[in-house]
Amino acid sequence: MPPLPEFQSAMSRYLTSAPGPEVPALLRNLLPPGSSRPDKRFAVYKNNVYARLVDALRDTFPAIERLVGEEFFRYAAVEYIAQTPPVTASLLAYGNGFPEFLAGFPAVAQLPYLGDVARLELLYLEAYHAADAEPSGDASAVTPDDDIFPKLHPSARLMTSPFQVSRIWELNRGAAAFEEVALPPLREYLLVIRPAREVEVRRVPFGVYAALFAFAQGASCAGARDEAEWAEPGFDFRAHYESLARGGTFVAGTTERIHRS
Amino acid sequence: MRAQFPHLCDRAPPIPAKAGIGVKPAHYRELLADRPSLPFIEVHTENYMGEGGPPHAYLEALAEIYPLSFHGVGMSLGGAEALDRGHLRRWRALVERYQPALVSEHIAWSRFGGLALHDLLPVPYTRQSLGIVRNHIDAMQTALGRAILVENPSTYISFRESEIAEPEFLVEVARRSGCRLLLDINNVYVSAHNHGFDPRNWLSRIPGDLVGEIHLAGHSLIRDGDFTIRVDDHGSHVCPDVWGLYAETVARIGPRPTLIEWDTDVPELAVLLEEARRADTVAEEGDTRHAAVA
Structure with missing residues (x-):
């Protein structure tokens, strides 16, 4: 087992990286031998993190979601989260870089x-x-x-x-x-x-x-x-x-x- | 160690051992208008870390009617780094302002390297973690000037390096720091399924005198072929097995202030109130058995 800071550092990087199925070997190797479906298990954490942050952005930007539609909003939100993960324990101010992100997001250049x-x-x-x-x-x-x-x-x-x-x-x-x-x-x-x-x-x-x-x-x-x-x-x-x-x-x-x- | 915070119960009158609910903004107005009978209400402390505005106005009004429980999700008591001083300061200011009857956090981490991950992440149960968690609880209790409750997590992974079983880890944390436990029975059930242990055996290893509050919630089941994993999403009714474990726990240790948590797909207030009444009924039955044994 790597020391606790090394595990938490690797886990933080994994959780805030773009969504995907790949779990780094360092993390997979932490599990007990024979642990079933390590990728599925780690994915629950990553899904939790992204779901909570997408919801926080939806709460703050309801008009944007209505303008671009639920599906596109989710796509843009996930891109933003991967670029700008939160730094404070309260989510009340999360998304203060989202307007600037949208203004420079090529996919919505026509808006x-x-x-x-x-x-x-x-x-x-x-x-x-x-x-x-x-x-x-x-x-x-x-x-x-x-x-x-x-x-x-x-x-x-x-x-x-x-x-x-x-x-x-x-x-x-x-x-x-x-x-x-x-x-x-x-x-x-x-x-x-x-x-x-x-x-x-x-x-x-x-x-x-x-x-x-x-x-x-x-x-x-x-x-x-x-x-x-x-x-x-x-x-x-x-x-x-x-x-x-x-x-x-x-x-x-x-x-x-x-x-x- | 526990004598370190003798004023714990002096701050606010003790909460009756009945079931309350977690309060969501969608229910503020209805709660204030109808004032349903509840022993207490619980809020996530982080949602009141804005400077002012409607959230505080509503919480002030609710605090006139109900005892409060502050439940934190962002302190990162299991984090390898020092606690976030700014977060501790904001916590303390809220505790001073609202004088909640209960204060709780989690055995989990959520912050590292300047990132706030907004999930309750698992801690390997090692001697090193035990020391870290104990020190962080000390720091939090010192900052708040009172003892806290810490909650057992729901987990999806376990660690080959864990040296201490989860119930013994929790008991040891409580004994060393003087905190008590917030027993989340749904979390025990979820983790038991995900790691293949017996939730009854797990619960039997927690001494009743350490338990200050109980949480109940719903969870979901994800299926992929033969593999199933239970996910603690607080988005549905408490499941029958968890009601059964709750009744057995009350029969063993007696009733405790109990909370119905429902955080995603939040239903009408009436559904939460009904779930809380059901918890009271289940606890009364369990308590009769407890009295018969005692």
């Missing part, structure tokens, strides 16, 4: 929006598990004074895509009948956020996206307004800011004033 739909599903999951925080409710928090630094809700995630990903995602969330829909490429700016129990996916104008992006970097209202006005000349910062604040975008009690001497 260029797939990677971005997967990215949206991943952000949805991140927002779902993000830390809880009470959105700001008081009047001062909805007034965009130049020198306050609004803090985004910890669940807030931003993304943009040249495709109408939120529409594609909405159409493929449930089990409704398939229909053909023409969605010409049109850039979307999205805020994914969970101010209360439910995760919301909001389409926002470019100016709002620019302001939110600035807030995420720690900008003050003055800084965010500059960004928003650059993005969208004539942007009504006050109106949009108030609407964001009422929608639970910012966290209570975290706006800070600059103390000027």
Whole structure:
């Protein structure tokens, strides 16, 4: 018997290698003499590992599975797992490289929006598990004074895509009948956020996206307004800011004033 | 050694020796609305390692109604490497937050060389493994500040190097680390078939005072010509033979908090509740025999 680390190293490599019937001799030789069907026995472990990881990806990317079909999804998932086995004991965040994998997967090159739909599903999951925080409710928090630094809700995630990903995602969330829909490429700016129990996916104008992006970097209202006005000349910062604040975008009690001497 | 964690039972009231169920997200709302009578509910600790959101909101609400059991599947107590400190920290934070009545893990490994394999992998039963498992249980119990239960695995391979039989390995681990055992009777049945041993004889070698919880679940049978292997997939009803072994175990050691595990092809909540009630009935019959003998 090789020492325990050698066995566990060989077994780890076997379990995360691409599915196949071959069991390395080092592993087969560990079994007692006369042990029946070593290949079948080891295969149970490998099947367990792959089945659990494919299920984890299916749970996180249901719209992708609906778009490409169960069988193709399984094929893509197995390819991804063999390339990117998990590294953490909790599977909650497994698959964070799957959007990028799909975007570069030659077999789905004719579906260029797939990677971005997967990215949206991943952000949805991140927002779902993000830390809880009470959105700001008081009047001062909805007034965009130049020198306050609004803090985004910890669940807030931003993304943009040249495709109408939120529409594609909405159409493929449930089990409704398939229909053909023409969605010409049109850039979307999205805020994914969970101010209360439910995760919301909001389409926002470019100016709002620019302001939110600035807030995420720690900008003050003055800084965010500059960004928003650059993005969208004539942007009504006050109106949009108030609407964001009422929608639970910012966290209570975290706006800070600059103390000027 | 066991006096090392005398506060084990002080943290939460002891769980009655009745059958509870493993909780799945699909059943959160129904459980909270109907509040069926259950002695406890069990969750996989790893599923609550997100920072916030609905999983914690639901678990908080459920913890108001039911005692909790935290069952870990990723600590890798049989791993040749040191335990994952980050994982231990997250575990401890959850135990501090929810104060579960029971805490358990497995005699298995699932992590090596930076990979997390997400299966409960078998450990050769050698003196070397015994030392490793004992040290890891020590580390986990120290981090959590309480004794844990460890579960016997279902296995599909055995090792020519194993020097200690499985029941004696478990008993020795418990005696040396001060932990107790979570006896999974379906796992004993599955392994007995896969390796050709007698599950009754196996069970008779576990002293009752070491058993803190019992698990029951369904499994599947894979057939290839003459070769059959039982796979512990937690995806069906408990089989008649396992009910029989459960009754015999309760007759021998008395009733214990018992869990119905159903993790794949999860049925309606009503099916799980019915399975738990059946476990109570079987245990009551077994307990009558236990009382008659005692």
